Amino acid sequence: MHNVVFVLGPPGSGKGTICAKIQENLNYVHLSAGDLLRAERQREGSEFGALIESHIRNGSIVPVEITCSLLENAMKASGDAKGFLVDGFPRNEDNLQGWNKQMNGKAFIQFVLFLSCPVPICIERCLNRGQGRTDDNEESLKKRVETYNQQTFPIIEHFKKSELAREVKSERPVDEVYADVVNVFNEANKQK
Numbered sequence: 001m002h003n004v005v006f007v008l009g010p011p012g013s014g015k016g017t018i019c020a021k022i023q024e025n026l027n028y029v030h031l032s033a034g035d036l037l038r039a040e041r042q043r044e045g046s047e048f049g050a051l052i053e054s055h056i057r058n059g060s061i062v063p064v065e066i067t068c069s070l071l072e073n074a075m076k077a078s079g080d081a082k083g084f085l086v087d088g089f090p091r092n093e094d095n096l097q098g099w100n101k102q103m104n105g106k107a108f109i110q111f112v113l114f115l116s117c118p119v120p121i122c123i124e125r126c127l128n129r130g131q132g133r134t135d136d137n138e139e140s141l142k143k144r145v146e147t148y149n150q151q152t153f154p155i156i157e158h159f160k161k162s163e164l165a166r167e168v169k170s171e172r173p174v175d176e177v178y179a180d181v182v183n184v185f186n187e188a189n190k191q192k
């Protein structure tokens with residue numbers, strides 16, 4: 001059984017940045033759904049390359065069968081770890097249902113980390129991210145925010161109801177955000 005922490009929040013809220021630091025310090029393995037999809041898009045012989053690129057540019061969500069298999073394969077390929085940081089997933093109802101179906105009995109959701117940050121700040125960060133992403137432009141960002149509001153936020157609300165959600169405000173310097181996140185992890189691992 002894999003321990004899993006879902007990491008959610010608007011584009012640019014700092015998911016990748018915080019996950020990298022947790023991976024470095026707390027023996028969790030960082031799996032970014034977006035990074036896995038971008039790698040699959042580039043993989044020679046992938047039958048999904050064009051489909052993935054079209055979703056990424058449009059800020060829409062790739063069908064869960066593709067994303068969840070990439071996540072499961074990455075977990076299988078990874079060595080022993082305290083758990084996995086599943087960054088940017090589940091982003092909609094399809095993601096959530098597909099995960100429940102495919103990972104039933106294989107993963108334990110420890111908690112859901114929700115990085116909350118005002119959208120205008122998130123957009124500014126994405127525009128300045130400098131990673132050359134095909135979706136860090138005004139047009140794609142507008143659609144990504146719409147997808148976040150319409151599809152991802154209800155998933156976060158769903159986790160809030162089951163008391164799995166842990167919200168950390170990420171409109172602050174990285175070190176301050178990270179310190180609060182570490183406390184969340186320590187609390188969760190103490191309870192076990």
Ligand SMILES: Nc1ncnc2c1ncn2[C@@H]1O[C@H](COP(=O)(O)OP(=O)(O)O)[C@@H](O)[C@H]1O
Nearest residue numbers: 011012013014015016017125129170172173174
């Ligand atoms: N707390 C923060 N304060 C200022 N800038 C940040 C903060 N966290 C992340 N960033 C920057 O914002 C951009 C988006 O961060 P990233 O971790 O890629 O977010 P996400 O994965 O949620 O889209 C990056 O350029 C990152 O360096």
Ligand SMILES: Nc1ccn([C@@H]2O[C@H](COP(=O)(O)OP(=O)(O)O)[C@@H](O)[C@H]2O)c(=O)n1
Nearest residue numbers: 011012033034055056059060061062088089
């Ligand atoms: N679960 C997921 C995660 C990402 N994606 C796609 O990948 C894009 C980039 O996701 P990302 O997590 O790298 O983006 P950020 O929130 O880190 O900025 C999303 O806008 C979606 O098009 C997806 O389809 N399904």
Ligand SMILES: [Mg+2]
Nearest residue numbers: 015016032034
């Ligand atoms: Mg990211």
